[in-house]
Amino acid sequence: MMAADQTVHGVPPSLSAKVVGSFAYLTVRDRLPTILTKVIDTIHRNKNKFFEEYGEEGIQAEKQTIGLLSKMRNELQTDKPVIPLTDSLQDAECWNQYLQKHQKLHGDQESVSWFKSPWLYVECYMYRRIHEALWLNPPISDYDVFNEGKTQSFFESQQAVMTICTHLEGVNSNIENLSKNQLFEHFNKLLQVSLWGNKCDLSISAGQDNSQKTSPIDSLVSLQPLILVNDSNTIWSTLISAQTHARSEKTTVRVDIVLDNAGFELVTDLVLADFLVSSGLAHEVHFHGKSIPWFVSDVTAHDFQWTIQQTMAANHKCMSKIGYQWKSHLKDGVWSYHDHPFWTAP
Structure with a gap:
């Protein structure tokens, strides 16, 4: 476990989107928002399917899921701090502890953000947040957006x-x-x-x-x-x-x-x-x-x-x-x- 800007025992610092023009930067600036937008579109396109299967409840779940995902896309694009997970899945605590460790290493919560944190971590975190958005909205919790x-x-x-x-x-x-x-x-x-x-x-x-x-x-x-x-x-x-x-x-x-x-x-x-x-x-x-x-x-x-x-x-x-x-x-x-x-x- 190490801070993104320090080198320990010859291990280079983690790649992050701080370096403009790097693969990590282009990933966080372009690739991740593109993937998120496609996920939002997919859920929206399947609105009728959710209605057929679950009635009004399916439509509500679709709206709320899109709301959560749009909020995350905005956090990503404006380099907001990474926030803890709120679902009760068995791995949520492990994810939140990892975030706390990062925050302690940097001394403040603001520096653990989408562009400043290790790119691989924030990309993994995005997929886990997509899963959270669906999980919090039954009856479409099991829907695979991909x-x-x-x-x-x-x-x-x-x-x-x-x-x-x-x-x-x-x-x-x-x-x-x-x-x-x-x-x-x-x-x-x-x-x-x-x-x-x-x-x-x-x-x-x-x-x-x-x-x-x-x-x-x-x-x-x-x-x-x-x-x-x-x-x-x-x-x-x-x-x-x-x-x-x-x-x-x-x-x-x-x-x-x-x-x-x-x-x-x-x-x-x-x-x-x-x-x-x-x-x-x-x-x-x-x-x-x-x-x-x-x-x-x-x-x-x-x-x-x-x-x-x-x-x-x-x-x-x-x-x-x-x-x-x-x-x-x-x-x-x-x-x-x-x-x-x-x-x-x-």
Whole structure:
């Protein structure tokens, strides 16, 4: 824990919007208000839906939620101090304690504001406040304001999803006959596809369409020079030695995947996880998602289940077959999904 303008043990100061022209500044000045405005518009556009489902109560909840979000947007744009959460959710105290620590470090409340505080903290805080605004207004408390964008992103990447599912089906059908080198080649390819799935992040594009339009396999060679750090050889040798150890000790190899974005990126994670269990490199895969809607396109439990359902229901032989395979991985406990407040903490 450190103040934004001091350096401790060689750790550089946190990035904040104090530096005009920096990524942090452009994020707080432009990107966050754009995301908030889209959230307000989405809630307003769904006014009729809320009325159909909940009657007058739904309309009231919509108005009050928009009121709270508009107030936050104003606080953000005028660099007001960050304020405590007022809901009774289990993580509220943790968020408020974190804010108090920051205030103590700076000696006053005014300096913990939208532009002066660490950018990553205020961006996380914005998503938590969006959740608070909805939570305080039943019956629309469970409404995911980012669901439309995530759904659209999945459907707009259909061609790429079909390509990757067809590729996986081809690999799986011949997996028994692959040499160790061939297995490594496929592992490397699918690991890179999973890496580049991150290009479909909707928070970076402030919700603009960012779906995967081209073949994820064909673009790997041209993207290779853009990988900054590559530890895939280490991962491979770790998996191989874990596999050897598991055979002799009769234990299982478990791989954990911390999920990021829904849509195409989630499909690439599922494809990689499928390959890991089909090839015997892992016996079980644990996925970790977010417990609340987060950073526009992050995976929630609903997104995870929905994506598998959509893959099963696809009008495409390989895609549908792979979807059913994923469903049975979950049913058999080979795959499991978890969320924990840790991933959405301050």
